[in-house]
Amino acid sequence: MKNDFQTIGLRLHGxxxxxxxxxxxxxxxxxxxxxxxxxxxxxxxxxxxxGEDQYISLTQINEGSAQLIYEPKSNAIKVGFIKIVDATKEDKIRRRGLAPQVIDFIETSKSFAKKRQCIVYLEANENLVSEITPSTQIEDAKAYQIKDYSTVYAEVVRVGGPVNPHVLLKFDQEPKPLSVEVTKEQGIALGKLLYKTVRLRGESVIDTIDPNNWKLVSFTIEEVLPFDGDNPSLVFDKLRLAAGKAWDAEQNIEDYLNND
Structure with a gap:
């Protein structure tokens, strides 16, 4: 699909x-x-x-089946629209390569189509270019998730919940803290370690949909391990900086430090 169109649009028909x-x-x-x-x-x-200001502006609403026509305000907007069109042309929409908000829009459109018994058409220059229907299939997010049983380090940010206790943990390499369900006993133990780094053994679920940016989806704590000192990963990073490239090949710091 070429980007020589002047308008994009949604047509709701059924x-x-x-x-x-x-x-x-x-x-x-x-x-x-x-x-x-x-x-x-x-x-x-x-x-x-x-920081760049990007948007589409609604320029027209046509009678008959609901038709919304927008003007893309840049060539970049056209490129993004083409990506969505190409994705919705597939028999099953693949998540890899798409921003999460694209999947959100497709799921919202699918729910709308199912509720209203209609089809949501995407248009360019008022010509139909793809469609989202009640039967549109979207790849399961779990297809890109892997499980890993390991020892991890995290900072205890918050502990709460008398009925269903949860702990908010800040893991290394993760931009945001993760809420983790715990037992009452684990909650009490971690509550005594608030704002401290802890050593945990358990199962991680990791989202690999972005090959360059894996994300921790969930963590199940099986054991709170004894720990007194600095996070080995952070210490190793400092040593790596001091030693140049000598240790760059070592990825699993925990295994390396425990290797006799």
Whole structure:
């Protein structure tokens, strides 16, 4: 698909589409979802920086089946729209290579189509280029998840929940803390270590959908291990800096340090 189009659009068409029952919030959610998906995708691909102002503007609403027409404000917006069109042409939409907001938009459109018994068409220059239906298939996110049983280090940020206790942990290499369900006994033990680094044994679930940025999805604590001192990974990083490239090949620091 070439980017020589001047407008993009959504057309909502089907037996269940009646203008007098279509809420403004439905149109707003679809419009907002499309814009967020396009912008997230072009940021994901590095086509724009976070500070750049990018958007689509609603220029026309046609009668009959609901048709929303937008003007893309840059060539980057067109590229993002083409990526969404190409993804929705597949028999099953693959998650890899798509920003999470693109999947959110497709799932929102699918739910809308199912609820309204209609089809959500994507358009360029008012020509149909792809569609999202109630039966549109999306690849299971778990297809990109792997499990790993290991020892990890994390900072205890918060402990709470008398009925269903949870611990908020800040893991190395993860930008955001992760909420982890724990037993009452684990919660009490970790509550005594608030704001400290702890050593934990358990099962990690890791999302590998972005080959360059694996993310920790969940962690199940099986054992809180004795630990008194600095995180070996952080110490090793300092040693690596001091020693140049001598230890760059060592990836599993825990195994390396415990190797007799």
């Amino acid at each position: 037996e269940g589409m009646r203008p007098n029952t279509l809420a403004v919030s439905d149109l707003s959610n679809l419009s907002k979802g499309l814009e967020e998906a396009i912008i997230a995708q072009i940021r994901y691909e590095g086509l724009i920086s976070n």
